[in-house]
Amino acid sequence: MPEQAAARLVIATIRTMDPAHPLAEAMLVVGDRIAAVGPLDAVRAAAPAGTHEERLEGVVLPGFIDAHAHAQRAGLKALQLTEPGADAEGFLAAMLADGDADPDAPDWLGDEPPTIDDRVAAIRRVQPLLHELGFTGVVDPAVTLEELDGYREAHRLGALSMRVVAMPYPELGTERTPDVDAALALLAGIDGATGDGDDLLRLGPIKVYYDGEGMKGQALLERPWAGDDHGVQRVSAAEFARLAAACIRSGWGLGVHAVGSRAVAEVLDAFEAAGSPAEVEPLRCQLIHAYLEPSAESMARAARLGVIASLQPSIVWSNAAGLAVRLGERMEQVGPVRAWLDAGATVALGSDAPYFPFDPRHLVAMAADRRMRGVAEPVGADQAITVLEGVEAYTRGAARASLAEGERGELRAGMLADWVLVDVDPAECSAGEFRAARVLRTVVGGREVFRATADS
Numbered sequence: 001m002p003e004q005a006a007a008r009l010v011i012a013t014i015r016t017m018d019p020a021h022p023l024a025e026a027m028l029v030v031g032d033r034i035a036a037v038g039p040l041d042a043v044r045a046a047a048p049a050g051t052h053e054e055r056l057e058g059v060v061l062p063g064f065i066d067a068h069a070h071a072q073r074a075g076l077k078a079l080q081l082t083e084p085g086a087d088a089e090g091f092l093a094a095m096l097a098d099g100d101a102d103p104d105a106p107d108w109l110g111d112e113p114p115t116i117d118d119r120v121a122a123i124r125r126v127q128p129l130l131h132e133l134g135f136t137g138v139v140d141p142a143v144t145l146e147e148l149d150g151y152r153e154a155h156r157l158g159a160l161s162m163r164v165v166a167m168p169y170p171e172l173g174t175e176r177t178p179d180v181d182a183a184l185a186l187l188a189g190i191d192g193a194t195g196d197g198d199d200l201l202r203l204g205p206i207k208v209y210y211d212g213e214g215m216k217g218q219a220l221l222e223r224p225w226a227g228d229d230h231g232v233q234r235v236s237a238a239e240f241a242r243l244a245a246a247c248i249r250s251g252w253g254l255g256v257h258a259v260g261s262r263a264v265a266e267v268l269d270a271f272e273a274a275g276s277p278a279e280v281e282p283l284r285c286q287l288i289h290a291y292l293e294p295s296a297e298s299m300a301r302a303a304r305l306g307v308i309a310s311l312q313p314s315i316v317w318s319n320a321a322g323l324a325v326r327l328g329e330r331m332e333q334v335g336p337v338r339a340w341l342d343a344g345a346t347v348a349l350g351s352d353a354p355y356f357p358f359d360p361r362h363l364v365a366m367a368a369d370r371r372m373r374g375v376a377e378p379v380g381a382d383q384a385i386t387v388l389e390g391v392e393a394y395t396r397g398a399a400r401a402s403l404a405e406g407e408r409g410e411l412r413a414g415m416l417a418d419w420v421l422v423d424v425d426p427a428e429c430s431a432g433e434f435r436a437a438r439v440l441r442t443v444v445g446g447r448e449v450f451r452a453t454a455d456s
C-alpha cells in the first residue's frame, strides 16, 4: 500500500460494531490503524499535537466485507462488458444483465484464457468499483491456481487496494483433480495454508462442493424435493470426510458449498469427526449458502464447532419465484438468516458476485424486509433480521470469515482503519432507507479509496 497517512481525527456518529462500545463520537487514525475511538474529549486527549480534525456529516461504519465475491472474475467481466469510465451502478447493471441472460456464461468471453496481465488488469479494474459500493475487503470463494497467481502478482506489484482472502479451489472432480488424493497433492503445492499471508492477501479455507444448486432443484435435502428426489450429492460422505480430516490435519479449513439440509448435516458430521472444535474453529470452516431447510440441530452444531454460516440473501432473492414453484409453502423458511443468528452461529453475509446482485445496501435490505424478486409479498417475515444485524454480518461476521477478527470488522483501537461513511444510520433507518443510502467515502488502511462527488 502507498505511503501512510499522518494522524487524523474524525468526528462523526460512529457505529463501531464493537459490542462493548457500539457508539462513538470520534476516531483517531495514525498510519493505517485506529489509535483511539470513543468520546471526543478522550480521543482528542490521545491525539498528537496539531492532529488534523475533520467533522463528517453521516455515519461511520467499519468497511463492508463481501464474504463471498468472485472479485477477480467480476473484474474480468468488467473489462469486457463495461466502458472504462463506468461507475458502480453501470457495473452492477452490466453484471446482472449478463448473469440473468446466462448464469453459466464463461467469465472470459474471448477465445484464449486470460493471461496474468489480464488478471492484474481485472483486479485493478474491479477494485475502485467495489470501493464505490463501500467494500474494503472480499473473500474470493473459489480461487483457481491461475486466479491465485493473479492475486499474488497484483500484490507483488502493489496493486491491491482491496483486502482479499483467497479460498483455493482444487476443482475436485475435474480432469486435473479427479479425486481427494489429487486435491490434497494440489494443495500441498500451494505455498502456505489457511491463514497465511498478510493484511492485503491471505489464504482462506479451500472451496469444495457438496451438493447442487437450489434453483435447479439439486440441493441435497433431508425432506425430498418431490417423491424420493433428495437432490444431488457431488462428493460421497466418505470421500468428503477423508478430505476434511486430511485438510484439518494439515492446516487447511474448508468452505463447503452446502445448500440443502442434508448437505449441511453431512458436512458438519465430517467436520466433527475431523477434529475438536479447538482444531476446527481457527481454520474458519464455512457452510456456504446453507439456505434450504438447515435443521435447528445443524445450526446449533455449527455454532458449537465455530463453523461459519456464509449466507447470500441475493441468491434467495434472485431465485425466489422459481423456488416458490418447487417448494410451495416450504418457501417461507428459505434463507433462514434469523435462525442462523439465533442459533449463535457467526453469520457472514456476501453476494456471490458477479452472478447475483452485490450491492451490500440492497442485500442488507433483502435480509431485513424479506422482499424478493418476482414474489408479491415478503417471504417468511419471521426470518427477517434488522438492518444493524445485516451490517454487523457484513463487517464483524465477514471479518471472522476473513480470519481477521481483531484486525477488521470493528472500529476499535489497534485495528486496521478500514471504514466507510454513509448518509443513514443503520441503527435507526428502515430497510428501504438503507437500500437508498449513499456511500460517501471508503477508506482502507487510513487511505481514502473512494469519495462521492456532490452529484454522484
Ligand SMILES: [Zn+2]
Pocket (backbone or CB within 6 Å): 068, 070, 141, 142, 352
Ligand atoms: Zn460463488
